Amino acid sequence: MERRRSVYMDYAATTPVRPEVLEAMAPYFSERFGNPSSLYALAREAKEAVEEARGRAAAAIGADPGEVFFTAGGTEADNWAIKGTALRGKGDHIVTSAIEHHAVIHPCRALEKQGYRVTYLPVDEFGRVDPADAEDAIADETILVSVMAANNEIGTIQPIRAIADIAHDHGVPFHTDAVQAIGAYPVDVDDMGADLLALSAHKFGGPKGAGALYIRRGTRVGTFMDGGAQERGRRAGTENVPGIVGLGRAIDLATADIEGHSRRLAAMRDRLIRGILDDIPDTRLNGHPVERLANNVSVAFRYVEGESILLLLDALGIAASTGSACTSASLEPSHVLTACGLPHEEAHGSLRLTLGSRNTEEDVDYVLSVLPGVIGRLRDISPLRGEA
Template sequence: MATKIYMDNAATTPVRDEVLNTVIPYFKEYYGNASSVYSIAKESKKALEKAREQVAKGIGAKTDEIFFTAGGSESDNMALRGVAEALKGKGNHIITTKIEHHAILHTCEYLEKQGYEVTYLSVDEFGKISLDELEKSIRPETILISVMFANNEIGTIQPVAEIGKLAREKGVLFHTDAVQAVGHVLVDVEEMKIDLLSLSGHKLGAPKGVGAIYIRKGVPVQPLIFGGAQEKRKRAGTENIPGIVGLGKAVELAVADMEAETKRLVELRDKLISEILAKVPESRLNGHPTDRLPGNCNISFAYIEGESMLLLLDAMGIAASSGSACTSGSLDPSHVLMAIGLPHEIAHGSLRLTLDRINTPEDVEYVLNKVPDVVQKLREMSPLYEEVMNKKV
């Protein structure tokens, strides 16, 4: 069956119609290289700077603090590797968390091989860090704290403003991976004392392959990519003008209707959570019950395996994702679910449903009608579930 209900918006979102209409002319009419001097190139340059203003306004930054990249992963790499290289004479210690996106974790692993030391903060059962543990982890040689704004799997929002305040007091730079947050919750880099921030276009209705990094003025960052003088020599390469235009428009639109959209999504999300938990025995919510992204619903079911659940839901026209990493070629469960204390067998049976502006109350009703049946069907096929049920008889 073709997909009827798309609830994997944390993975990617469809390009918004308004964004697509804004982008098309930069493929066909205004295709000039923004670094050239003739008229058609000047249109590209003008569009580039307008998008920079739109992104900056969306996160409370100054226009000249925004640098465009190919996406969130590049921005994360640039933040960590760029700061580490720039400040290697000052210190070699970085602090992050156990539940970061792999763009952060794998970069930290790379830096450890280069002689840097990394502290991985634990999280509580809801996925939140301890500010006390963070403070105790800061050393004289600590150069960077990198804590994601909101988790991509369980939706938990970290105390970003408090982290920023602590980092600023200690004289340590603070980076946040805000790929899931920008356009969905309020982000203000000045008020929250954020020094570096990563964001990505395809998480909020812009095309794939475009992102940005905010670098507070004066923060030293070595570039990853060398070549031309684009992006004030921070990121070489001919600018992806259509993608950048789309990112700017998407941020502008998302921020403009954030308040109303958040209220709508929270109502739909809470209905999903409460009714699934009520209808399916031995299920549990993953992530913080209230400090979570408006559209995030992550629930674990005992005695079943996530990949089988996704396949059955897909056959019913529902696109979702799982806490099990088997679909990516690994038998290991999600590192995020393990970090919040779930045992392997429960982590493997997790379902993530993520809502966005494309989702309706009818979508939610359809999913609520199908998920309990899918879980029950899989449990009836599970030897473990049968064994547990026999013991209860």
């Protein structure tokens, strides 16, 4: 196949760093390279930059700057929220959902090996948690309820506030992985009822290796990284000043016009969904048809295998995914799709297209023009179709 154009539709995996973000970061690699923990002027410049970024991140999510702690990314923030709560909690039970990112699932499984109990809430066919199931799962020993704001694979947005209210009614703190939500729709920790919230800069135009955990004042969370007294004694390690500066600038830009940005992406998303479902038979939409991220298109094709789809699309210049970038090398079907009820063979035939700031209507046209041929070619040689 001839490569005709280059189309990036994997913004849920990572985003390009915005030029304004790179510009803001650049001085802190060179002339403003001081360690924020030192006392001289060069160090104070770095410290001031970190605190300015903290203020920007806090403002973007409706928090106080003293409640924002910088991490090396969303995975560390989720681990801190879960394991840190376990360190300080007075029980041994955690409630989460069956479709969380592995940054939540794997810490929970690690705690299970240490004797903790974890309830994995089921989801419906659209990937939504029923708040009533959370209510039923909470016990006297429950120390945390953790449900993601929006799913990274299928785009489904969860009824976070309802679940948080139930947790609080039982005196249990609520954590949400908001990595996919920041910059996609307005996020306010009070409106969501979040006591702990994780975010990651590279999902909204910032650099990789920079994230943050929001910890509501008064929430009991143990120290996760031991060492120095950075981050007010809560998270040791010399601050990644350029990354933190980049996070602060990126979250400003990502939240400046969320409604306009979301409308533009949703229009392209809906065109992609309609075109794929209309032109390619034996195809289903994954995730909620309405309560979903504005940039997420997740579909499952019968009789084909997702990795083959990606290879052929790559040859045509299209970058896409079958699901989470963190598990793209796994031969197992997506735990998200199987939790939604898809049989293994259909879950293996999934495709995720996620849109972002650089995508155009021409990109959508191109994908819709080549994808039917890609699926048709794979189905022609598929042994699965012969068995149907």
